[in-house]
Amino acid sequence: MENVLFILFLAVMISLLFQWAFRNLPNEQWQILAAVPVSRMGPERWKSINLTYYGVFSANATVAATALFFFLCGAAKVPFAGSAGVAGILFLCCMPASKIIARLIEGRPYTFTAGGSFFVGTLLSPWVTALVNRVGESLGGASIPAEPCLAALAIACPMGEGLGRLACISFGCCYGKPLSQVSPRVRRIFESHCFVFVGRTKKIAYESGLEGEKVVPIQAVTAVLLVLTALSSAFLFLRTSYLAAFIVSSVAAQGWRFVSETLRADYRGEGKVSDYQIMGMIETVS
Helix, strand or coil, X not given: CHHHHHHHHHHHHHHHHHHHHHHHCCCHHHCEEEEEEEEEEECCEEEEEEEEHXXXXXXXXXHHHHHHHHHHHHHCCCCHHHHHHHHHHHHHHHHHHHHHHHXXXXXXXXXXXXXXXXXXXXXXXXXXXXHHHHHHHHCCCCCCCHHHHHHHHHHHHHHHHHHHHHHXXXXXXXXXXXXXXXXXXXXXXXXXXXXXXXXXCCHHHHHHXXXXXXXXXXXHHHHHHHHHHHHHHHHHHHCCCHHHHHHHHHHHHHHHHHHHHHHECCCCCCCCCCHHHHHHHHHHHC
C-alpha cells in the first residue's frame, strides 16, 4: 500500500507542475530569469550574461532524477557508496558526451543533447557498475547488486528527461512540427492542445520562424509519457521486479524517442532516419 501511495503522490505533484508549465512556459516571459551585468558598452547599454529558466528546469530535473536513483537503490539495499560511485562516474562521462555528440551530429558547438548523454550512459552503465564493484571489493567493501542498480538507472533517466522537457518548452527548443505540416489525424488530436510560442528570442522563432504558429506540443507529450514510464517502472521496482522495471523503462523510453523524432521540426541531422533514432534503437537492443 505504501508503494501505491508513494507513486500516486509523485504523480499528483508532477501533474500539477505540468498543468502550470504547459500553460505558461511557451510565453515570452518564461525564457530569461535574470541578466547579470558584465561590462558597460555605452552610456545606457550593458553587456550581460543571461540566466535562463532552461538552466533552472534542467538543474531541477537532474536533482530529481538523481534523488529518485538514490531512493530506489536504498529501497533495494544497494550500498550508498556504490550507488554514489556509479552516479558520479556516469555524470563525469555523460555531461561532456552530451555536447560532443550534439556537435558531431548537428555541427553546432554550443548545443547539448539529452539523447546523446543517455546513449552513452546506457552503454557505459554495466561497465561502470562492474568497475565500482571491483574497486569496492579491492578496498574490502561490499559489492553492489547489478540488477537493481541498473534498473534504478533505467528509471531515473526517463524521469530526468521528462522533467527536463520543461526546460525545452521555456527556451522554445526541441519543438514540434507546425500543425499545417502534419497529417489530418495528428492535426485533429493536437488542434485543441497545441503549443503557440511567443518571443523572438525563443529558438523556435529565430531558427525556424515559427513564432505564433500552432505546433505539435512534442515536449509536453514526451514529458508526460516519460514520467509515466518512470512511475510505472518504479512501482515494479518497489515490488522487487527489477528486470521487469528495467525492460519496461528502457523499451518504452527508447521506443518513444524513435517515434517522437518524426514529429519534431528542429534540425536533427541529415537523413530520413536521424542519428538520434539510430541511437535509440541501439539502446533498446543493448
